[in-house]
Structure formats: structure tokens, C-alpha cells
Amino acid sequence: MLILSSLIFYYLITQLYKMSFVDFITHQGRRINREAFIHLVQVSRSDGKLGVSEKEMLHKEGRKFGLTDPEIDQIITMEKEHNYHAPYSLEDKFEHLHNIAEVILADEIVEDNEIKMLRKFAIEAGFDYSKIDGIIEVMIEGIKAGDSDERLFRKFKKALR
Secondary structure (H helix, E strand, O other): OHHHHHHHHHHHHHHHHHOOOOOEEOOOOOEEOOHHHHHHHHHHOOOOOOOHHHHHHHHHHHHOOOOOHHHHHHHHHHHHHOOOOOOOOHHHHHHHHHHHHHHHHOOOOOOHHHHHHHHHHHHHOOOOHHHHHHHHHHHHHHHHHOOOHHHHHHHHHHHOO
16 A cells, blocks of 8 residues: 555656646756746745736746746646745855846846846845845846856855945
């Protein structure tokens, strides 16, 4: 019975991960974990609602990486009950913010609603309000310039001072 339960559990887990999620590859060749898109969805819902403009933005970002509209809708629906839980360490917060910024920059066009989403993420991650615009600028400009993760992290920490 234990073996059967284990097999059923394994099957359910593998089916969950077989869904149409993809590991994203940015235009710079950097791999983005599929969780970055899920975090984007969760942050979009952080105020308890998902507006039309936010949903349109999620569809735009998801399509950049080959997700279809039904797949995006499925992710949005699945994440309805989950809240974003920001990581504790600065390094992990940087990584999440970096991944979201990479998703946004995939088409090399940064729109106002995308910056608004990045700002919302930074607020949810617990960054000081007075530092958020600076860290977003550092992040966007560093990614555009092709800075290494280490160099960008140093700039990021400096912007937090």
C-alpha cells in the first residue's frame, strides 16, 4: 500500500511539473526559472485584485516566453489562492527582482505598467520606499548594459545605502 501511495504521489507531482511551464531563456541567454513568472502573477494579485491592465501585462510577459493565452490563464487561475512570500536574504531578494526585470526586458521595451509591476514587487519584498526607484533604475540599466550578476549585485547594494 505504501508503494502504491508513493507511486500515486510521484505521478501527481510529475503531472504538475509537466504542465506547459517552460524554463525561460532571455535574449541575453540567461536562464530564468519558471517561478519568476509565477512570482509576477502573485505580485500582481498582492492587492487582492487583478485588474484588466495587469492581466494584459501578464499575458504580454507570458507570451514573450512562448506561453499561450490559455496556459497563462491557467497559471493565473492556479495562483489565485497563493500569495507571494518574499525571500528573507538580500541575495534572494536581488535574484527575484533580477528575474522579474529580465522577464520585463525580454522584448527590450520597458513600459510604464511594467515599471509599476517591478515597483510593486520591490514593495512586497520589503525594500525601503525611498530606495525603490533607485534600485529599479540600477537593475534595469545594469541588465541592459550586460553587467555580470556580481557587478550588478554590488551596484544594487550600493543603491540601498
